[in-house]
Amino acid sequence: MRREVPLIITILVGTVLIISVFIPPLESLGESFTLFFDIIAVFAFFLGGGNLVRVHVLKLAKKKRDWPFSIVTLVGFGVMLAAGLFKIGNPGDIAASVTAEGSLFNMIYRNVFVPLGSTMYALLAFFVASASYRAFRAKNREATILLVAAFIILLGSTPFGAWLTIWMPESMSILEIPNLAVWIMSSPNMAGQRAIMIGIGLGVVSMSLRLILGIERSYLGEDGA
């Protein structure tokens, strides 16, 4: 009962959806099912939010390390939730968009959420540098290939790339760094991408099949198969 029902559900739903692709009257099934997800996901939000609050309240109660910061989280969570659910400061009535200009929700979003997010994203500029310093070293053949490819592309995206090989004759122009960079991007790079894509495509297909056939059950909390 505990194990079988979920498996049956998976098999049933999966098969129906595969068939639906070939049966025009059932084509819209996929969309409505994906709409069902969003609804289930909203219920899941309660789980998530509940868990978040629980974790931080426990941290507070047990006075764990950095407990004062849990207050920040809880306050931020509470305020944003209130602002969103009760549409505080939203122009117009209850039908107005929750992210409407001038609402508290929108204000917090633009002045807290966005700067935090985009700065976090911008840290990548630094990490890209430190990563290439650490990792692009000619340890072995593979690493060397990686290094050389990256090096040419990097050089190719600066004006220096062009100056370094300006002396090359037209008949060798493919070897000029900018062209070489272009060629690498459009030829070997393309090939590698495609190989991975085909692999992933098949992997997904076969994994889906395993799920539908009930072979793969890890998602039900069973180890391996």
Place this chain on the structure above:
Amino acid sequence: MKNLKWFVLAAVCILFAVSWFAKASGGDGVDNSVLDAFLVTLAAFLTLAIMSFLYQDNPYYKFAEHLFVGVSAAYWMCLGFWSTVVGNLFPRISEGLSNFFLVPYQPGPLNFFFAIPIILGILLLMRLSPKGGWLSRWPLAFIVGTTAGLNFVRYLRSDFVKQISSTFVPLVVDWQGFGHFFSNISLTAGGPLVMMLTNLVIFIGVFCGIVYFFFSKEHTGVFGKASRVGIWILMITFGASFGYTVMGRISLLVGRLTFLFTDWLGIIG
């Protein structure tokens, strides 16, 4: 050393206040309202707080991080509620609710289907109860089953079938006989030789790449050599894409600094 922490805190607070005041009083030439001044200063403060992480973990980063977590969690919950529950669910299940939220009621013969996600959603919440936790697997099974079904066909369609057809490239381009070929042989970018080379590399690359992803055959002999070439191709791919992405990442930083220099300090632009 103990009270250095407090000095820093004080300094930060003073700077914050100064910036707020300066922005509000139009110290930077632009005259903002007190609220805007506060918001800009806040945004700038949070930006710097996150960047301070680069030096080391510190209370200001912790503050920003915890605030971010709380706010963002609530943000998505609210969007989910308004767009999905109010936008998609209520109009289909209850006339009263849709009237309350002023969304158009959409009666339809198939609406009873919407009981499914509700029931499954409730089952999902069952895991909060010590006994019925196992029931929460049913909605999961539904979700997984659906995506499996969708993916199975979609990937066979797009990735698999399409990729095969797009690998049909003739290796030889506008062939006009050996004489012509060797008489003006050159490495000009976009010249015939390079074109052929490109197609050849793509074909061999895809071939060896796929060979590398064979799991059920030992990579020895010719097979092993092919898969080795495959790895090299992959390494070129990874190196190239890495190098290629750098530019985009730098732009992000430029964006943030422009915010600091222009909107906050007002020293450029």
Place this chain on the structure above:
Amino acid sequence: MVHNNVGVIITLLVIAGGLVWLLVRSFRGKEIDRRVIFLFIMVSVAAPLLATITFKFTATPIVEALYDKIEALPEGSTVLLSFDFDPAMAPEVQPMANVVTRHCLEKNIKIVFMCLWATGQGQLEITLDQVLRRDFAHKIDGVDYVNMGYKAGNEGVLNVIVTDFEKMFPTDVNTTPYGDIEILQGVNSCKDMDLIVSFGGGRPGIKEWILFVGDPTGVPSAGGVAAVVAPQLYPYYPRQLMGLLGGIKGAAEYESHFRERHPNHADMDTPAIIMMGPQTIAHIVIIAFIIIGNVLFFMNRRRGARS
């Protein structure tokens, strides 16, 4: 190479000096603390912004090809510029659109503007404001250029205008009937264009232009695209795609190539070149760190071998 300016010289000296010092240390096998790297990146991005460091770019062949093509077009020939992008892509693509438009106007080439993306109209307006209305106020709408606006239908639009332009665009954006637009006299379809340039980065974009218009009619087609999609387009060069500006760098190359050959535009604003300042220095710094890293690696290995 660099516009001389004290602040610039100093910052460059600081960065270069720092790197040399690190290189020397690396010969002694000393690892670099990550914070030093972060500092260098910060400086190399912030300094060019504050001191506006810019570089002179030599146009790569694929960019030069488009420049030469426009340069070679006789006065009064007609060029079609299609704006197929949205604000998200604007930082990369708008500069290209601006400089190419400027070049065409400078050469007294007639321009037919259009959009395959609804969002393109807004971007087109920006270009018209920043280039045409500011620096070429004397150009007359309908005589020197015309704005046909946006038509829905993606490839469908191309499929029609390849044979009959008027069928898809019976009027221009200010509803002037096709027949009354002077510039369009003698333009029945895309075949009558001397050059087609599409600025974009999505679908439909230059790829669709090539497949639906360029190839069938043989009208030279070129494009300006965001860096991410550039690699997928290179295979079309040079046969189906006669020129391509890829990403902010492509734009910068065109800007600097154009400004250098048209001194009367020396003071035009060059967003791409400015944007490339931080980019270039940051790239150089990263390259330098890769070199330093490898020096370190080989030093330590030799040391390991010796002991």
Place this chain on the structure above:
Amino acid sequence: MRYVLRCVLVAALLICGTAYAQTEDMVEDTVMTAMAPAPATNVNAFDTDNDHGHSVTVTWDLSVDDGGGTGAVTGYEIHRWSPAEMVTLDSLRGLLSAVEAELPNVADSSAEANLRRDSLRLRYAALIATSVAVGDDLDTEMKARRAAVKEAFLAALDGLPAAHARYPENGNWQLLGKVAAGVSTYSDAGGKEPTASSFIPDYCGFHYKVHALTADETVYGETAPFGPVECYGQWFNTGRVPVLLAVLIFGALTIIFVSIARRGADLYVRPLAGIEAVDDAIGRATEMGRPILYVLGLGTAADVATIASFTILGRVAKRVAEYQTALIVPTYEPIVMTVAQEVVKSSYLDAGRPDDYKDDTVFFVTQSQFAYVAAVNGIMLRELPATCVYMGKFFAESLLLAETGALAGSIQIAGTDEIAQIPFFIVACDYTLIGEELYAASAYLGREPILLGSLKAQDYAKAAVVVFALAGLLASYASWGHVFTDLFKVTN
């Protein structure tokens, strides 16, 4: 002299003659343009294939005056004969939606609301025979009206086939649309739902005709009506046969190899460095007495990558339970969290240490990309995990995580199917599962014959790709390259 006069006279006559002739020609011309162009020929209409019905495709041969001939044709108009009942249906539909729109605000007693209701009553009276009790209770009245209108609407629907069969009595030709000259096909596709204004009923005998237009609206060439033709839904989309074939072949392969594997054939799977490394990494963590951080990525519980990751998490949790090391699993998605909790719990059970399992090993952080990263990075620098495992879907955050992990001095093992992110993991992590390897890992860990069987099938499919590619390559030399491209053509 007289000779000269005669010449002049002749000349004059000639001129007049030619002039007359010319005027005659001119008359001829005007007549020509006034004449209708040749109509389109061979009008044909048929149900659109591979669809859900409610659509008819009309085709015809171009008029000889289109392009060729006088070239007068500027385009074509397509008309369908629609009986009077169609009009009634439309007005009923309009009324129905109006009534339904009115229902929510019966409480509204404002002047304009009353006006709206009165106009509704009038429209109702005009259309529906059955009258309803107009009490002072608006709600009941409106509901009653809605019911009556709905009834009439459905009745009208049922009447449609008969009405169309009655052609050509009591109906009129209705313009569907225009197409440009040179076009010889038109798709008359409408809404599937009767409530849609563009609704086109199935199983009704439609009649179509095509007008060849000229610059002057009043002048056109008209074809004879074609009909009757019905539209209806198909039960199978033949446009997707190749996909079906692929599905069947792949399914068959899998089942075959699974059964072979079941019969105990020992199938080889090449070792995956990343997976081999997991155990050592856990051992290392135990020695150092530091925790293990497991990140499931940003995928949903339904993403294949995440599902594969669950299997690996199960393995890791089991080892962790055996070695009694600490495990930290911050999650991005609530459902993923619940699954992860299940997985970890049962792993502890399998390891025979159910009471060591703590509920806050797996916890939810936030469903926002960079907030999640910010939090995880914080955890890394505070807990200093000995090992970080990133398996699942990752986006821009991949490098943010991996670099911070390296900073914290952890051994890092990653795996993702996001092609754009693999490079960053390759560069910053010690071991990386590339794309498909991540999926294979679950089979590899399970070591279950069935899973290995499916892997084998997968490999054969790959071999098929290579073969087809080669064949296609050769075919592209021979002129019959299209054979293959056709074979793989997937319409819609």
